[in-house]
Amino acid sequence: MTRETEQSICTDAEWLGRSHCERCHIRRLMFFSELPGSAFSSLLKPIDHYIHPPGSVLYEAGSDKQFIYAIRRGMVKLVHETPEGSCRIVRLLGPGAAIGLELLEGAASYHHTAIAVDQVDLCKIPLSTTQQLQLEYPALCNRIGKQLQEQLDLADQWIVALSTGAAKQRVAQLLLILDEFFSDDNDSFILLNREDMAAMIGVAVETVSRMIAEFKRMKILYRLKDNRFQCNATALMKIIRDG
Amino acid sequence: MTRETEQSICTDAEWLGRSHCERCHIRRLMFFSELPGSAFSSLLKPIDHYIHPPGSVLYEAGSDKQFIYAIRRGMVKLVHETPEGSCRIVRLLGPGAAIGLELLEGAASYHHTAIAVDQVDLCKIPLSTTQQLQLEYPALCNRIGKQLQEQLDLADQWIVALSTGAAKQRVAQLLLILDEFFSDDNDSFILLNREDMAAMIGVAVETVSRMIAEFKRMKILYRLKDNRFQCNATALMKIIRDG
């Protein structure tokens, strides 16, 4: 457990050990919140707990791995890569979200590439384990349905907020999302790099840079420390409304 | 049943009568495909069958109706309207799809406005009926999960294909989608009006018109009869690749 504070910069995930779901302190957030603690005693395959450094690939689109992941900490981006090399980020997920759920609905392989944005802490759940639990506890189905519905809502929001309107408005919407869903105790959030932001809203890197720089000059966006930022949500909403 | 061929132009739905799920000839496509025929004998509330003329509103975002709908025939658009009056279409659904599923996952109201694009034929399922069946037949859960996953995949495709790249490429992608998912026996599909297409890909009506007109001149898109069209998929894919 002393490893928890380490963060080596390598592309391999760090194995933190077996997950102890029955005494997981964030289980109510998580995928298995419906289950009794006793459910985990008879699992055929273990659920493991890993830590991934920023930028590491959790899984690749099309690969046929057999794991679902539950995010405990950090941000994960789901990326769609076109054969021509350009890529578009279709979702940004944080603690409590589960990824790779398409495997449960019969997909032969992952539909996206999943990449850690910052340091990510997650539980790796064998597909067969979920299926086993699903048979024993039908209530787990509701949890899966809820996860899917939440991701569907996020995808719709992505279309409406991040893929519509002028570049300035999209950047403003993105900042509001970071502020709302990814801010910590002191209401500050990590400002993603320009490339990621560009891939989220579908504009050029330079355009994002210009908008962010302008927001900084206007004091609508300001640094707290390191790359933690705060924003003036009211001003951003005004920009989204009035253009 | 003689009413089936009628199509009065009014905003009210035409009631066709009780659905007979146990002998529905497209049930394997539908929401209740997992259930035995006997499941429908003890329903507390009826499942009704309606026909809606083009343009009629099936339900409005935010309203708290208590029905889920299964599409039997026709196309339905899910629309997000901004307070400023502009709107964006986030999904286009056809036979076999179910809409209003967010009610099952605890949403207090519909997340979108649903509007019939052409003549739509659907089953109106009371929320309580689905919940009742879900208790009796946990397998229904899988079906719901599958529906949600399919819609999530559609939403992701919407982001990647219809909200990314130049206007010409987006229109090409849209035509490919219409060709793939909404074409009938003779491989022809209904060409949506320019306003709807514009709301799908997030560009101006005039721009869509220019692109469509250009495709017609290039013989990549050609009318079969009325407003049924065919397209040259290979040429469209080339445009998407090369710009």
Add this chain to the structure above:
DNA sequence: CGAGGGGTTGACGCCGATCAAAGCTGGTGG
């Protein structure tokens, strides 16, 4: 100290939004 990667800024040209006007088409009523 130099190299390299990410961020910022400038210059320029093109795509697409906007406004305006002119076809087209189906429906209505005389």
Add this chain to the structure above:
DNA sequence: CCACCAGCTTTGATCGGCGTCAACCCCTCG
């Protein structure tokens, strides 16, 4: 049956926003 109208589509002209290329800055790391 034809004239007319309303709504949709097409096309043109113009202008601004944004993509592209390039230079430069700043910070980190070797």
